[in-house]
Amino acid sequence: MSQARTLNDVAKHANVSPSTVSRILNGTASVSPDKRKSVEEAISLLGYRPNLMAQALAKGRSMTIGVVTQAISSPFYGETFVGIEQGLASSGYHPMFISGHWRAEEEREAVDILTSRRADALIILGGNLEDDYLLKMAESLPIVTVGRTVQGLEHQSINISQEDGAMLGMRHLLDLGHRRIAHISGPPSHRDAIERFTGYKNALAEYGIAYDPELVLEGNYQERAGLLATEQLLSRRTDVTAIFAANDQTAMGARLAMFRRGIRVPDDMSLIGFDDLFASGYTTPPLTTVRQPGEDMGLAAANMVFALLEGHRPKPPRLSASLIVRESTSRLRFA
Template identity: 50%
Template sequence: MNTSPVTLAQVAAAAGVSPSTVSRILNGSARVDDAKRQAVETAIAQLDYQPNAMAQGLARGRTMTIGVLTQDISSPFYNEILQGVEDGLVGTGFAPIFASGHWNADEEIQRLTMLARRPVDGLIVLTGAIPDDVLTGFAERVPMVTMGHRVVRDNAVYLQLDNEHAAYQATCHLLDLGHVAIAHIAGPPHMGDSTARLAGYQRALAERNIEFNPALVVQGDFRDDSGVVAVAQLLESRQHFTALFAANDQMAIGARLGFYRRGIRIPEDVSLIGFDDLPAASFCTPPLTTVRQPVYEIGFQSASALMRLLRGEKCDPIALPLTVVVRESTQRRRY
């Protein structure tokens, strides 16, 4: 049995046209009569010819690659998004190239510059510390989809995620359970997601006439180990609190370990809530109350939006919902 791939020359011979005519029809640059076009399409179907996507892209002046700037490719949060990006590109002929910025603006700019010089046909930027005006400069050269940045250009689109309101809702959940002294583990201070979540926490306290206590806010870096360290800092400060809101699930899971090592029970002694709803959140002991982000959908929608931009279609900002998911790590305050 012959399993060799069908060639363009074989399609041309079956259709009774030249190979260059087949190539131009596939690339959309040929002006031929309907009979020839039909003959080529029939030959492609009968022979099950699979065009070389890369070759077609190069013929159109494209590399068929998409640059994706993440913060940490090993992070479970970004890992889920990147899976969505890959699935969103299935069947398009485009392949992603991933790069990590490690929450450092200078490193992110270096990675974006590297991707743009390859060059890639489009960029997806997932949060990060790069100023919006710098990203706008990149968007002037290449189509771009951003998360956590508001880049307004004809060839750019951004995903709208209301982190401030979601953090407000998370804090209100704890307040509704009777908690007044609520600690917060914040994310990196130079990132918009972190500052928005801190602002939502502060707004919820202010609306209930609870004075904001800066000593109950500890700095983290979105990694698990910073949650462990933050809990140690809070306990050593001897500040009283009955609930803790961590700015992401990884820090919440780290905090859970920190409490366990001190003999503090969740939720009997301290109620705990995170942000993201990573797969691991459902399997914590106890399962973690958190804010659900449509993490996979973020990646899938980013890839789909970029494909629309590359087709020259107008693409409006994409709003994605964030909701509180209540599990067993929070309970009513014991008086």
């Protein structure tokens, strides 16, 4: 193990004081050209790299933005990660992702890990942390939430209306003539899952269609649950002509269940998802879905963090869901 060089090594080598080296490194004061030159030479000669831990301690800034995510391999959050990465790029700040797996307790641990590391700000992606907890945190640390808006922290929240998104998808189905539309929900404990379900019911009401509880099945945002729910649905109802899945992963499971029964999509049944995962453009048939701009949300979160860090009040951009019509939905053939 070769010893890492220190600021002091550089100073000695360049015959200046550590202070001067520090000032050059930070561009924090003007320095005579010749000293600057010899310092720069010493730096490259020694291959010096500042110790971020020491800097963090001295400056009181760790240059890390903690992001508590739910699953590091989630296809939806993955797009948000990319947005955060890009938003933070070349700012000197770097994200540190810790997974909470939708369990409030684990999420609190994630927050503890991040605050122990003195993250300069936190980005909270969805999850089940209580509003009160978040509100309290926000008093001592810049935090922005993504995919949920906290009462009293609206300007630090970036979100779309899940309900509006769901209505967008439902109206599409309704306008195509579908009336018996099933819904496979997300986890009943998830805010956004509830909102999407609400959108489903509202759209039905808007079109004057009676809500039929037998048509809604509980899922959990995972493919397998979509598959199981659809099997169950198909075995007890034969009049359903379309399914509104709570997210694309659920839709994939539903798609497979239909495939197994020889039900053609969209000829025999229409299917619509939510999120617009990258992969959804490559399913067969390509999936019609409600797009949630995950990457833009991540980007916005990064920018809001910057605003907070500079003491400004962030201005969350107005982002919204949009309908992406592909090939898994079609006009009802025979009513």
